[in-house]
Amino acid sequence: MRQAWDIETDVLVVGYGLAGGVAAVIARDGGADVLIVEKNQYPGGCSIFAGGQILCAADAEAAFQYLTAISGGRMETDIIRTFAEALAGNEAFIRELGAIDGAEVRRVPGQQGSYPYPGQETWYSIRVPRVPGFDGFDWLLCRNKLAGVNLIKVTVDNVESRGIKAMLSTPARRLETDDSGAVVGAIVEKDGQELAIRARQAVILATGGFEQNDWLKKQYLQGIPFYSMGPLTHTGDGILMAQKVGAALWHMWLLHGSYGFKTPDSPIAYRHSIPGYRNPKRKMPWVVVDKLGSRYMDEYPPAPQDTGYRPMEIFDPDLPGYPRIPSYMLFDEKGREAGPIARPMAFPGYEYEWSEDNSQEIEKGWIVKADSVAGLAEAIRERFPENEGRMDAERLAATVAEWNVSVEAGKDRFNRPPGTMMPLVQPPFYAAQVWPMITNTQGGPVHNARQQVIDAFGQPIPRLYAVGELGSFFGHLYQLGGNLSECFTSGRIAGQNAAAEPRLP
Ligand SMILES: Cc1cc2nc3c(=O)[nH]c(=O)nc-3n(C[C@H](O)[C@H](O)[C@H](O)COP(=O)(O)OP(=O)(O)OC[C@H]3O[C@@H](n4cnc5c(N)ncnc54)[C@H](O)[C@@H]3O)c2cc1C
Incomplete structure (x- = not known):
């Protein structure tokens, strides 16, 4: 087991898109020291390009029925239940996060579930159409003014206001485990040098999809070729790192796309x-x-x-x-x-x-x-x-x-x-x-209702979590707005649980 570390933190978040940002904020609020590492020169991942429709449920029971139907028998009941309940609380949570900027949160009329299953009527979408005084990041040309950029603005402001450090242009390369197999940190690359970061409580993987990884696409998708509109940084790094420490994979075949x-x-x-x-x-x-x-x-x-x-x-x-x-x-x-x-x-x-x-x-x-x-x-x-x-x-x-x-x-x-x-x-x-x-992939490491990554024999890999579209809930039929929603629900759950892990001495 590694003895020397370059940097120490309690919770290390790998990937600074929406899910990673939310997980970092919640882990910090849970009392953890948090560090984010991001491969790209800027935060946002593919979240920043999203249309910004966020799926919410009026009623958790109806949401449970619908999610059960669109899961096609591929998903465990407790995970469906947890997701349904979290979706029913999503609007309040997003309003809370948005308060930092006085962000406008608006319900989008007329958007029910896409498919005629029980519970279809419970769904609605919200958007953050405007953050007062914010007209887009100067490094991002965002002609269409898609609402995803506002979500990232709100997230970044929440991260920064809590003093959470984010290391940009710093890809994580692999996870570090102790002798028991628990994840205790990661090796990242900064300016051509490897740095070892110790995570005394947990690592949260939030690295998004694999749509720019040709090899993974060839292995897991039936058709060849598939092209992608996702960021070039989306090469499935979180999938590979999780596999290396024993994770099982799910939903690799399902895409959001056309x-x-x-x-x-x-x-x-x-x-x-x-x-x-x-x-x-x-x-x-x-x-x-x-x-x-x-x-x-x-x-x-x-x-x-x-x-x-x-x-x-x-x-x-x-x-x-x-x-x-x-x-x-x-x-x-x-x-x-x-x-x-x-x-x-x-x-x-x-x-x-x-x-x-x-x-x-x-x-x-x-x-x-x-x-x-x-x-x-x-x-x-x-x-x-x-x-x-x-x-x-x-x-x-x-x-x-x-x-x-x-x-x-x-x-x-x-x-x-x-x-x-x-x-x-x-x-x-x-x-x-x-x-x-x-548009984006859904596959990645299997997780349980606590967002803990699960190994090939059904056991949680200690101190490892996955959030967002990396091993998304959706593995049969996607419901629009669900990916952004899941960034909030999974980030919230993983952030809370990571901050509650016993701190290693
Ligand atoms: C054009 C478009 C429109 C969309 N519209 C909607 C919508 O309206 N509603 C909806 O629900 N969904 C939408 N989606 C899907 C949704 O945006 C994504 O599923 C969601 O934003 C994914 O968030 P995430 O945080 O999991 O990943 P991301 O936001 O992609 O963040 C992952 C981050 O991890 C970083 N990373 C990758 N590898 C490493 C590494 N090795 N080390 C460190 N960092 C790493 C990446 O650079 C990236 O910044 C849309 C997607 C696209 C592309």
Whole structure:
């Protein structure tokens, strides 16, 4: 066991996104000395780019029923119960944290659970649309003024007001254990040097997802490739560090994501432009077809930025290959004029402004165009090598014809809501290549209701906790707003329990 340490603290928090920040604040309030280490040059993780919808429950029992249904039998009852109760207390907790800045906390009307399960009506969302006197961090270009940035502002102010130190540009590399297997610290890297940090009470892992780790994606996701809109620092470090000390993993296969765009200009993928909650009256100008030209899904499901990737993952042994990776988004001239098909995030260093009428992207060759559907099939074959020359003009024409009949009838065989349908009739016709795309991952170390990390044989690994999307609650079906909520619930629970661990001498 290590004898010499460079730094000592009571609770070490690894990762300074929302979950890590909240856990640090609560551990400090529980009486612990707290230190945060963060890999990036700034705090915020992917939380800072979030839309800021935070899921809350009006009634814990109804929330329990709904969460049980969306867990699909994959989750223990006590964890569901704890999460449901914490979600019922979330709004009050967030208001308390926000008080530091006089942050405005607002309920978002009309947002129930996305799926028709018992308890659907208990859900509502809150946002923090405004922090008085705050107009974004100067290091972060945040064109859309997404509310996630306000959550990070509130979190950072809570952290700083308690005198909690955060070491930025300091990735944790591995955990340190004692002879009993308890986690007693971590090795981090600062300016090219390794530092050993002792944690006398606990380590809380809050390192977010693995969407930028190609190896993990290849091992745990069915479809290849998946592109990501998450920060480049999200390489699953917390997963690997937890595995090394014996953690079991869960929910590695489940993503919050949809179909989106990968351009040669950026390592970050771009999401399509329809927002998170389905509005059955909002027009969506496109349909999506596979490599050969057939439609295969409702392009506008109940949560349009979630689940859209799920039908894309199928492998066809007869092909052989993935017939839906990549797929093609089709629209006509009216669709082109209806607005941008993508909404890139304002990622530091990777900002991109998609043109309002998609013309810039047509010029760049990211979108192909043709005067007829048959011509579009040919353009796809020629422009996109990933199509492997498979786009079939006859099949594509039949798909478009069938679609136009469905629009006319207001009835789609994939259950696309009639109010969202637009015909494809007005030349020229357009196609863009779309890929399964990750907004964020849900997998990570298994935890119990106390947020303690669990080993491969079902036992807690002493003094190790995990929070946020690192081993999220969601492992079957995601409920929108749930990830940000979980940062508050899991951060609160882990912070309290970590601060209550007996202090090592
Ligand atoms: C564009 C977008 C919109 C979203 N909108 C919503 C929404 O409206 N509602 C909702 O509920 N969810 C939303 N989500 C999901 C939600 O934002 C995330 O699941 C949540 O913010 C994750 O928080 P976290 O604290 O667990 O991780 P993060 O905020 O990502 O923080 C993890 C931190 O750990 C750091 N880290 C990684 N490895 C190391 C290491 N080795 N050492 C030290 N630090 C490390 C990272 O750099 C990062 O700062 C959205 C996600 C995206 C990308």
